[in-house]
Amino acid sequence: xxxxxxxxxxxxxxVIGVPFNGGQPRGGVEHGPAKLVExxxxxxxxxxxxxxxxxxxxxxxxxxxxxEDPDVQNLKxxxxxxxxxxxxxxxxxxxxxxxxxxxxxGGDHSIALATxxxxxxxxxxxxxxxxxxxxxxxxxxxxxxxxxxxxxxSFLTGIAEDHPDFRWVKPCLDTQxxxxxxxxxxxxxxxxILKDHNIKxxxxxxxxxxxxxxxxxxxxxxxxxxxxxxxxxxxxVDALDPTVAPSTGTPVRGGLSFREGxxxxxxxxxxxxxxxxxxxxxxxxxxxxxxxxxxxxxxxSLARCCLGESLL
Numbered sequence: 001x002x003x004x005x006x007x008x009x010x011x012x013x014x015v016i017g018v019p020f021n022g023g024q025p026r027g028g029v030e031h032g033p034a035k036l037v038e039x040x041x042x043x044x045x046x047x048x049x050x051x052x053x054x055x056x057x058x059x060x061x062x063x064x065x066x067x068e069d070p071d072v073q074n075l076k077x078x079x080x081x082x083x084x085x086x087x088x089x090x091x092x093x094x095x096x097x098x099x100x101x102x103x104x105x106g107g108d109h110s111i112a113l114a115t116x117x118x119x120x121x122x123x124x125x126x127x128x129x130x131x132x133x134x135x136x137x138x139x140x141x142x143x144x145x146x147x148x149x150x151x152x153x154s155f156l157t158g159i160a161e162d163h164p165d166f167r168w169v170k171p172c173l174d175t176q177x178x179x180x181x182x183x184x185x186x187x188x189x190x191x192x193i194l195k196d197h198n199i200k201x202x203x204x205x206x207x208x209x210x211x212x213x214x215x216x217x218x219x220x221x222x223x224x225x226x227x228x229x230x231x232x233x234x235x236x237v238d239a240l241d242p243t244v245a246p247s248t249g250t251p252v253r254g255g256l257s258f259r260e261g262x263x264x265x266x267x268x269x270x271x272x273x274x275x276x277x278x279x280x281x282x283x284x285x286x287x288x289x290x291x292x293x294x295x296x297x298x299x300x301s302l303a304r305c306c307l308g309e310s311l312l
Contacts (some may be wrong), residue, residue, distance in 0.1 A: 005272045007123060007230045009099025013307065016095070017056040017102045017114075022065075022080040023110025023149035024247045028285025032299070033105035034058075035284045035292075045103075048307050053100070065079055066272040067246065071237065076146040077126055078165040086168050092118025096276065103303055106280030109136055112152040112234050113169055119232045119276045120172040124228040126275065127177040127223035131239045131264060132250040135183060135201070137258035141252050144190040149281075153178065159193060175199050177229070179219040182239035183208065185252045194197060204254055213258040216267050224273070234278040235261075235302060237295060242250045246289040246294035258298070265305035277306040 017033035033056065035176065042052050044126035064083040072078045087102075088111065096102050096119050104115045109132070120126050130136070130153070135154040136143075139160045156162035158171025180201040186194075194201055200222040202215045210218070223230065238244040256264075268274045282299045284292040301309075 007275050007277070008101055009275065010051075011049070012051040012053055012100045013103050014100040015042060015045070015052060015054045015066060016088065016092055017054070017058070018061070018104060018107040018111045018114065019056065019058045019105040020061055020084050021113055022077045022084060023108040024191055024249055025285065026286065028108070028250060030281040031260065031284055032107060035296050036105050036282065036299050037298055038277070039296050041303060042249045044300060044304055045307055048304065048309055050101070050307060054090065057088060062279060071146060073140040073161070073163055074143055075148055075151070075163065075165075077308050078148070078163070079143050080147045081110050081113070082168070085111060086149035088114035089117040089121070093121040095211045096122035100305065101286050102276035102305070104276070104278045106278060108280070108297045109234075109236050109280045110149040110150040110152055111280060112136070113155060115234065115276065115278050116152070116156050116173060116232060117169060123230040123275055124172070126232050127179070128173055128232045128234060129219060129223070130147065130178065130180045130234050130266070131182050131261070132180065132234070132236040133182060133238045133255060134236070134250065135186045135240040136188050137193050137196065137249060138187060144187065152178050154193075154259060157197075159197065163298035166215050172204055177223050179223045181215060182256050184254055204256075207256065207260065212256070212263050213267070216264055220271070227271065227273065230275040231268060231271065232276045233265070233274060233306065234280070235265070236281045237279065237299060238274060240298065243296075245295045245298050246291040247283055248281045249283050249286065250281075262292060266310055269306055269308050274306060277303065279303055
């Protein structure tokens with residue numbers, strides 16, 4: 001894929017492990033990256049004719065955990081989330097600036113503070129396709145849970161109120177370069193934000209009405225009409241129906257099918273504009289071994305599709 005990709009300079013995939021659970025209360029999601037790698041993801045990528053460089057960042061992230069981390073402006077664990085994502089953002093930007101494809105394995109979705117900041121640091125005109133059951137655009141003042149995995153886009157778009165721990169996050173993402181696919185559990189405050197800022201969003205209702213092919217075409221027309229911008233895909237596995245990816249922290253019934261999720265990744269790879277992908281919220285400790293294995297399998301296959309694997 002990379003020799004014909006418009007924005008990549010090399011045939012290398014920089015796989016960035018972010019074993020982090022600070023953005024939400026449930027343990028286990030920090031083990032997602034290692035489980036994806038144990039399942040053979042790096043070798044699977046190499047079989048697609050990519051060169052692979054893997055960084056797990058486990059030790060560095062653990063060292064950043066503060067001894068005390070009280071709530072600040074409703075947000076839980078703000079110092080840990082800020083320190084970890086700031087560090088990872090720098091690592092991602094260095095890899096992206098070398099023209100590598102960035103595949104980030106989470107971890108909870110608060111790590112998008114790092115991935116979007118890092119990728120857009122290297123590709124400032126990139127658009128973001130956010131595949132998720134949730135909008136993740138709550139602000140510190142509006143979040144009901146205080147969990148930062150529900151807030152990253154408010155900081156990245158500049159919608160969030162000033163917060164002392166997140167002043168490093170630049171409002172790098174124009175709201176007109178953000179589009180959602182798969183939404184079905186959106187807070188009332190988030191619905192108002194989407195409407196007030198005219199942020200394009202396609203819920204499962206739209207997928208049912210138009211089909212996933214048409215929805216993705218419309219989404220690209222919204223944020224990349226001339227097909228000349230790099231694309232960052234942030235894929236939360238809870239976008240998929242729990243029957244497809246059961247081992248995740250906030251499952252919601254009525255999600256994308258196995259094929260719909262994979263179609264998004266395949267079609268974006270076909271554009272030759274995809275420069276980076278997040279696979280997040282794989283939590284291998286929430287369900288039984290069979291369900292965890294199923295979710296890990298799906299995470300790997302989504303990543304492979306983003307890197308050019310196709311049915312024929």
